[in-house]
Every structure is written in structure tokens, then in C-alpha cells.
Amino acid sequence: MTLFEAERVEKVFPGVRALDGVNLSLEPGSVHALLGENGAGKSTLIKVITGLYRPDGGRLLLDGQQVSFGSPHESASAGIGVVHQERNLIPGFTVGENILLQQLPTSRGLVDRTAIRSEAARWLAELDLELDPDLPVTELSVAQAQLVEIAKALSIESRVLLLDEPTASITPSEAERLFRVVGKLKDQGCAVLFVSHKLEEVFEICDTVTVLRDGASVLEGGPLSDLTRDEVVDLMVGRVHEALVLPPRTVDTTAEPLLELSGLSTATGHDGVDLAVRPGEIVGLYGLVGAGRSELAKALLGLDRITAGEVRVRGAAVRIRNVRDALKNHKIGYVSENRKEEGVFLEQSVGRNIAVTVWDRLRAGIGRLPVLRYVPKRAEADLVSDYVEHLGIRIASPAQLAGTLSGGNQQKVSLAKWLAAQTEILIIDEPTVGIDVRTKDAFHTLIWDLAANGLAILLITSDLPEMITLADRVVVMRDHRVRGEVVNSRDYDTMSQRVIRLIHAEPAPAA
Template sequence: MSTRPRTVAPVVEITGATVRFGAETALDGVDFRLLPGEVHSLMGENGAGKSTLIRALTGAIRLDAGDIRVGGQPVRFTSPASSLAAGISAVYQEIDLLPNLTVGENILLGREPRRFGAIHWRALHARAGEILADLGVPVDPRSVLGSHSLAVQQLVAIARAISVDARVLILDEPTSSLDLDEVAELFRVMRDLTARGVAILFVSHFLDQVYEICDRITVLRGGRFIGEYVPSELLRIDLVEKMLGRSSREMEVPERVDVAPEAPSVLSARDVSSAPGLVAADLSLAEGEVVGLAGLLGSGRTELARVVTGIDRPDAGELRVAGDRVEFATPRRAIARGIVYSSENRRTEGIIGDLSVMENITLALQAERGILHRLSRARRRELAHSWIEALDIRPADPDRPAWTLSGGNQQKVLLARLLALSPRVLALDEPTRGIDVGAKVEIQRLVAELADNGLSVLFISAELEEVLRVSQRVAVLRGGRVVENLPAEALTVDSLMALVARPEDAP
């Protein structure tokens, strides 16, 4: 139940929402309401029905059953344009803007003011500047969008969304790539909007952020409505259990046994530099060890992972594999030595959405074998089925297009592709970004199991609690350098945060 007065009428109310895709029921009689001037979180596992509900609310799909009311009036959204006309705007995790255009052009794209039949550029940038100033976002509307940080682009996307007099703003995973200061700025803008009566539907897998910014929470599970709650009246562990339908004990990651100090290094880097983000960094990784790379955005953690896995070439320094000095001219050379990398950008450097699950899983293995030694279809299907079963990829359909899977299952498909290469070292860059807590725990458990079987893992995550949960040792990066190497058991989230955020010139 809500803490708001019951006399406040919902700006959006959905009753009995049902959506079917063939034999699969994505939404099953779901109720949902959104009040003016509130931030309302929609929570659930990947595949719980969150995206389907948002797609119905934005007119991307139609309900098979159920009703939608906006401002108390029944509506039937036949297209995204009809939803937008009703005052519902959405900003998605993957920002759908044009980086080669100016900020102002992006904000008013398709709605440019015109004079004598041509775009009135002065009026366009003046209007865009007013919208940005109204949000308290100090950005020059004439500047090229691509020259700005991801956080600024996110705010520009919000400016575009509300520039059509939106009554409802849907934010789908808006903080997945933002640092703490950027999240704080986003929350400031959100609070300003709700103070004006805008209702915000906020989707995030970061529980801390949900409890900080949201007035109410609606939980979905398996396409069904589980309940509506006030954050102050719901413990976080209870929220997780409602989302997953199982107890917290079932979600524990097994404790890891520390690697012996004298264990030989499988992979090491010494004084490795790569402009502009990496400066004389050192790293070592023993067999069966999980080393977490912790640092703020821009600290060099991704740059280090990309260099040691052959994605990028170092400008200076030395790499060794099992004691042998190596130079990786291409990622294929690194793969040949058993070293693979999973990118933080799952969409553009990972999953190929239009290919099937089977094709995605066997893609790297086929590339390694070469075009003259093609895997038979029977062998590819056998491999796909084995990895689908081993990683519990759902649905267990090797012919399903990968884009139709939830984020967590797409991440499992990507892991299956890399594990099919039988690697010795696996670098995971933000492997749990944008996926639900249940899938996150499954991947954390998988990392532990792989390490127990001798695989060495580099683990990068912006969530420090996750870094400590998974790793045996943590390498802290600041300003492109590894400044600390400490056992995970000697750290807490607070002490690790202090190390990560310490000024570069501090002792």
C-alpha cells in the first residue's frame, strides 16, 4: 500500500494486463498503478514481465486482455506515437540518440521549429536551452552530443522525453553505466520532475538506489503481480525473496579457499601502459584465483583487462603467460593461449541478437577452427544443448533468437561462448550489469565453481559488495595504476570504497 493519500487518483492504472507470445504468457492478469509526483519502482527477475509491461504502456505491444487508463480515461495504445500523445515517454538503458547531432537537435528531433519551410536553428537551440535550464542541466545545446559523457547523454535523453509535456516518464536501467556523482545528479533531476507532478516509473537492479529514490515498489514474478509495497516497510532481503520466490539461503555464494601465496602466476602484467587510461600497471593472476579489479569509472580497470586479454595492445610493459613473455598482436593470439575477455558492452561487443542461441554459443569456437574446418550442425547443436543445460539458460531453446532472451540469460549465452573455448583465464567486465539479483547470484556462483575447477578469473564490477563477494584478492586502480593489492577478506565495502575514492596524490 502507498503512504500517499488514497484520494490521489492514479495518472496511469493498469488492470488485468495479460500478454501472450504463442504458448508463453508474459503477463498474467497484472495490476499496476502510478500516482502523480511519485517515483515507483518495478522490480522482478529478468523474465518477470517488467519489459513486457513497459512495452504495453509505451504502445510497442498490445494487451491480449486487460485495461489501461490514463488520467482516469480508458485508452488503447496502437503505437508508440499514441502512447506519447497521452503523455508517456520512456528513456531506455541503451540511449536512443544520435551522437553526431547537437544536443539541441537531439532534444527536438522531429519537432524542430521552422521558418519559411526550413529549420529555424536559432529558435531550436534557444528552445533546447530553455528545456535544459529548466532541468538544471548546464549543457550547451549547440555542442555535439557525442562529445559528452554517458551521464550527460542520459540527461539529454530525459530532456527530450519531457519536452513533449510528459505526464509519465519511464526510466529503464538509467544508472547502469553511471558513477556515484552522476547518479546523484540524475536523482536530483528526478526529484525536480516529481515535484512538478511528473510520475516516474523507475526500473533498476540496484537495490540501494531503489530504496533511496522510490516512493513505492511493485514486484512481478513469472509474469504475475506479487504485491505493491512501501520501501520503508519492506526489508531488502524480503524484497529479494518476493522477487525470486525463494529464501536468501538459496542465494548464497560458496566461500572460496584462498590461493597459496607461492602459487605460480598464470597471467601477469608488469609496468603495462596504454594511452590514455593505463599507466605502468602491475597485475598477477594464479591458477584458480579470482582477482577483482576495483576502481571508479576511468580508473583503468577496463583498459587493464583489455590489454592483458589481447583486445588492445600496450604501449609499454611486459605480459607473461605461465612465465613465458608474450605479445598479443590480436585477440586471437590471446585466445590461442587460453585467455578470453567478456566485454562490459554486451550489446555491441558480445551477443549478436539476430543469431540464434546455438549460433552465438558456437561462434567463437567456429572462428578459432577457421572456415575450412566447419563444425557440423549436429555438433553445434550438441554443444549448444550441453551449455544450455550446464548454465541453465532459459528458455532451453537453441534455435531461439538471442535478442528475445532476458539480460541474465544473454550473459549466460556469452559465457557459454567463451567457456566453449576451454580457456585458462577469463576476464569478466561488468558481467552482472543490468541483470536481476537472481541471475546475478547464479553468475557469481558460476565464477566460484569455475575457479574451483582451476580457471583463473579477472572480475570487474562497479558494485564493490559484489567484488568482495566473488574475489579472493582485490586490485585497486586509481589514475590508471594498480595502487593496492589486498586479500578480499581483509576488506569491507566501506574500506574498499575509501581506497577506490582516495585522491590520486594521497599517500
């Protein structure tokens, strides 16, 4: 018997039909993949199922009975758990409080903190995650926060579990832990919906698949074993997806680095970090969750205290105070891994998001009074139009709120604002998290072209194939220290072995 069904579901936003008669069936004891490009309607469907959005048509059925959820709390109470693509942790709460938020244990009318620690530790152990339940979630990395989100969903012991890009910010070893848990849930009769742009994961753990394109179902509940990867991609994009081929690009290894770190230590725990990025070079930072890669980037931007060592930009020692100082005085941009909270202003228009870094440059004056300076609408509109076209950002108009865009388009907006500022050094943190295969290839081509045009790029990614595709050199970090560096041979098997050996400090094999 089908455990959960969505029948002919519709959802309309101003100017956009996000869902157009979508059908979905989830069986007990199975893992069902929901696939589609960014903007196809996957996250919208999940938000309809969990009560965040009211459907404009169609119906939902649980155990054959029609249901209607007015809030995520109602859907959770009915046994539907969810891990959303964007974070939904409460910053003022601890790890344990967030995990058990739906059903906080109490004793004599008061919150039982001993029980919270015990119960939260149980669900963290399911993911082999060593975190203190009393730790404030504000101290977590993005990857750790993602794993806490998963533990939170597991804690309500859902009959239906919806996973929206659950492995987007975690490493392959952490994903394997999650897949073991998913396997156990499947054996217990749970119905799991798995949304991912990583097709290798989909084929590893899923039984059936539904594919959305432009808000409509183009395949409904097909056995995944009957399909090849190319056939799935064809269904998603409407044509066979061609393998990415990047043109030759060379780096002048004798050029003076645009960005150089020497013996850098930080308050977060980095110790003696040496690193250099030359014009036209892509240097990758790779490591497991907690290695300190994103924290190092933030220290370079003045967001964490540097306690020792030196940062040099174009050969001169500098002390960067904040992100504005990094951009205005040193032409350093930062594409954050956390696009929802740091990358874009969700409640502002696409136009404002792109132009915000160059308002000073665009400002015109009225007469001789500096207080009457303003940003000409035409100049801003022309600039925004150029980057929307250049990056292929799919929007209804520049006035559209950034928060209504798909994840891939939000990431393009985040990148556009730094390109508009004419940065010369670009730090890109997890550029393709939650992005479909075609958009990912477009990002890879764009990053490659930026380097070819002379930008110095420091690339942080947990996606090893992405790292090997793009980076000229891979710097491996563990425990906030650099463990070694590998010049990229572009041979995946050789590179992955060398990188993983550095991560785990394995000795090199005898020659």
C-alpha cells in the first residue's frame, strides 16, 4: 500500500507556476529519488508537503486519507520529517535543544536538560557525530549544522522522511554514515524521499525516481534500475547532457602571488599556515568537516583574529579589517558557502543584490552637494542586466526578490555582485552546493574562465571531483593545519588517492 501520495499538486507564485499538476507516490520500505534542475519545483513540492506552502490545486494523502497541513509542526506530528536544503536551526539554542525541538522532554513542568543531553547524544551517535549536545549551534560549521539537521529529523522517528540535498555540505565519509542510517530506516518500513544533484548517490541508495522539469512531472515513480545516468540527465534537462570539456589554461608559476599567507595562525586554531595564489591560478583547499578551511577564509577577511604570521596582497603585508576593507582596498571578494545568510539579501531584489558592491562607483551627484549623491537607476539597471545575461540568471525581472530564486540562481547572484566589483582575488566557498548538473558545469566553466582572465582564485569545496576538475594545486588541511600540497595531474584516481592519503596522514608507498 502507498504510504504517501501527492496528486496533481499545483503551486503558483506571481509570474511563476512553480508546480503544474505534480504527482508523487512514496512506498513503505523504499527510497525514492526526486530529481530536476534548479527551479524545477523540488523544494517547492517539499514545502507543500510539509505545510510551509498551501497548494493551489491537487491533494495530499497519507495512508490513503486526504490530509492538509497548515504548518511544519502539523506535518511532523503526522510522522513526516524533513531536512530542508537551507538551514532551519534556531541560533539561540544548543545542539540538543535543536534536535529535540519538536518534543522537548520535561520534568515537573520544566525542560529536562539531562534528558535533552541523553536523547540528543543518541541521535548524534546514529550519525557517528561527536558533538556536545550543550554546544550552541552558532559555533557549528555549515557541514556540522547540516548533520544536526539530519539528527533532528531522525529524532521524531518519522514514517515519511524527506531529505532535500542532505549531503550538499558534508564529505563523502559523512554521507556514507547517513546512507547507513537511511538503509536502516528503509528496513524498518520508512518511506524516504531523497533529493540530490549528486547522481552517483541517487543510483547508490534509491529504488525509484520521479523527475520534474519546469514544475511538471516528466517521469513518475520509474524504477531507477531501468535508467542510465545519461537517460536521467536527459529527462532533467530535455536533451542529452554533454560532458564538460574545459579549454587549456596555463599559470605563470614565476609570477608574484596576488595573495600569500606566511606562518599564519588564528584565534580559531590555525597554526603556521603557508599558502600562495598567483594571477590566473585556482588553488583548492580540501579537507574533512572541521579542517578549518572556511574559517581560514573568514580570517583573511577580518572576520576572525589573526594571532601570528603575515598576509601579503600583491607582495605587500596587509591587515584586513573587514569584508568592506578587503573589497575596497585590496579587491578581494568572497562567495560564501552559506548563500542564505551571507551570500544574498533574501528580502531584497536581484538588482540590489548585484549592485550593492558598486553603489559607490555608480553614484552621481546633484550640483556641488555631496549629500545629494544618488545611484542612477539606468546605470544600475544596465549593470544588473549585463551580469544577469552573462551568468544566465533566470529571473522574472531584476525586481524579483532574491529569496524566491532557486539555489543555483541565488548562487549566481552572490557571484555576480563580486564580479561587478571587479575583484582580482576571489575566495569561492562550496560554489555548487545544491546545484544541478547543467548549472554546475556552467559554474565550472565560469570559474575556469575567470582564472583564464587573470583572477587569483582560492577554491574551497568538499566535492573532490569538482576540486580535481578545477584546481591547479590542491592544498590539504586537517585540524586547522596544512598537511600537504598536490599539483593536479587531472587524473582522478591518482589525485584522489594522494589527497585522501594526506587527509589521513598515511605514509606514501615505497617507490
